[in-house]
Amino acid sequence: MTSQRRGVLIVFEGLDRSGKSTQAKRLADFLNSQNEGSAVLQAFPERSEPFGQVIDRYLRREIDLSERALHLAFSANRWEKEQMIRDKIEQGIDVICDRYCYSGVAYSLAKGLDENWVRQSDIGLPRPDVVLFFEVSPEVARQRGGFGEERLETETIQQKVAKKMEELRADNWKSVNADGSYDDVELAVRKIYSEIDRTAPLTSLEK
Ligand code: NYM
Ligand code: MG
Structure with a gap:
């Protein structure tokens, strides 16, 4: 048996319109251009999965959900992908999450849900090797065409989410100044990627 290096779990976080989806895709495309099949891109919510379909209908205002039910649906949607993430990483494939x-956690805290309650449902999921935190100034976000049309994309909610996300920063977080050009940001992301230490085993989210 040949021992191969494991893949890494890289998470892109930030507000709507911070450019994180564009950059998550660029990183996946870059890695696959270097070595076909070496990275997969996974967006959350993953709207094609059963819980993701419920979330999608909520966001498009087709159905209503209570705040707690919505929170659990978002979390269940991650559990729908947990085994896939672990399998890829074991196979040496990088998983890039948008x-x-x-x-x-940040969206539910912004709505006033209890922190201990909110954190429970994600405990045990794979812990990212690195979280790229996309920080965009409100002016630049506005220039990019407002936050968007779906539920949760109002400026008031976004401001609260930004504040909560700031409080979630931990040692595996790296800030990315997302006001720069797409090309500059892409280079900054690649630099952070190249510095990830993949010698330690993947861990799980704890309390
Ligand atoms: N969102 C996303 C949550 O409220 N909780 C979560 O766990 C996740 C993963 O879904 N406004 C919100 C943030 C977004 C919305 O995401 C849809 P996107 O990246 O626009 O598809
Ligand atoms: Mg969006």
Whole structure:
């Protein structure tokens, strides 16, 4: 048996319109151009999965959900992908997530849910090797065409989420100044990627 290096779990977090989806895709495309099949891109919510479909209908205002039910649906949607993430990483494939549990926690805290309650449902999911925190100034976000049309994309909610996300920062977080050009940001992301230490085993989210 050949021992191969494991893949890494990289999470892109930030507000709507911070450019994180664009950059998550660029990183995945870059890695696959270097070595086909070496990275997969996973967006959360993953709207094609059963819980993701419920979330999608909520965001498009087709159905209503209570705040706690919505929170659990977002978390369940991550559990729908947990085994896939662990399998890829074990196979040496990098998993690049466009949002993860930090969006889940920040949005629910912004709505006033209890912190201990909110954190429970993600405990045990794989812990990212690095969280790229996209920081964009409100002016630049506005120039990019407002936050968006779906539920949760109002400026008031976004400001509260920004504050909560700031409080979630931990030692595996790296700030990315997302006001720069797409090319500059892409280079900054690649630099952070190249510095990830993949010698230690993947861990899980704890309390
Ligand atoms: N969102 C996303 C949450 O409220 N909780 C979560 O756990 C996740 C992953 O979904 N406004 C919110 C943030 C977004 C919305 O995400 C849809 P996107 O990246 O626009 O598809
Ligand atoms: Mg959006």
